[in-house]
Amino acid sequence: MLEAKNISKSYENTKVLKDVSLSIERGKICALIGPSGTGKTTLLKILAFLEQPDSGSVTIDGITYKYPLEKSQKVEAPWPKVTVVFQQLFLWPHLTLLQNITLPLSARGLDDNPPRLQELLKLFDMNHFVYRYPNQASIGQRQRAALVRALLLNPEYLLLDEITSSLDIEQTAIILSQLKKLGSQGIGILTITHLLQFAHEAADKVIFMAGGEIVEEGGPNILLTPKHERLSQFLSVLKTVS
Numbered sequence: 001m002l003e004a005k006n007i008s009k010s011y012e013n014t015k016v017l018k019d020v021s022l023s024i025e026r027g028k029i030c031a032l033i034g035p036s037g038t039g040k041t042t043l044l045k046i047l048a049f050l051e052q053p054d055s056g057s058v059t060i061d062g063i064t065y066k067y068p069l070e071k072s073q074k075v076e077a078p079w080p081k082v083t084v085v086f087q088q089l090f091l092w093p094h095l096t097l098l099q100n101i102t103l104p105l106s107a108r109g110l111d112d113n114p115p116r117l118q119e120l121l122k123l124f125d126m127n128h129f130v131y132r133y134p135n136q137a138s139i140g141q142r143q144r145a146a147l148v149r150a151l152l153l154n155p156e157y158l159l160l161d162e163i164t165s166s167l168d169i170e171q172t173a174i175i176l177s178q179l180k181k182l183g184s185q186g187i188g189i190l191t192i193t194h195l196l197q198f199a200h201e202a203a204d205k206v207i208f209m210a211g212g213e214i215v216e217e218g219g220p221n222i223l224l225t226p227k228h229e230r231l232s233q234f235l236s237v238l239k240t241v242s
């Protein structure tokens, strides 16, 4: 289990997260929704140990880090056990997409052409563009490369920040069905998404954040029968633009 408890975080005197608690269980998909600027990405970074909160704690498989950390305490990001795919993707510009995908494998002394690589390239229809450099590829093609790079590391927890935002309907459907499959194989997934239909169909848990707080959470049915006015408003805005 990857669990955050009572997380608060400020940037330049502005509170971005206020007493947020959530947990990600292996084999379950959690969809995090909410307006932009509400602290969703910051929470993802904290769960991946890439950012430290001001207070609260994060526990990964029984090991708890309580913030602020003791001076002598160091956090080693549990990568690739916890792997994040950010919206910015972080691809190396001087390497082809394929090299970007395989570099973390070779850096870890692993086979950089495992059968799973060929499977994923085929599944995501990538063979015709993997030899391109990131600046020669579309954002959707780069998103697929970043996701395949993450999947090849066999993460136990996968944290995704709106990774289908630039994909067409068909590619989005393939990725979403893959995520469901990964969930059923025991990976714990937290995905920031604006795809309400996906959240409703695939998520075990939906969390709605606004103003740095969790306003409502529960099963996917909260998307059909929200209790809070703020969530109703958010859903009706999303429905009018999607």
Ligand code: ADP
Binding pocket: 011, 012, 016, 034, 035, 036, 037, 038, 039, 040, 041, 042, 043
């Ligand atoms: P969301 O993912 O919900 O859009 P973010 O977590 O990216 O929200 O950002 C929440 C708020 O924190 C925003 O107002 C953003 O400008 C601010 N913020 C995020 N990262 C930093 C940073 N490194 N320094 C200062 N402010 C930041």
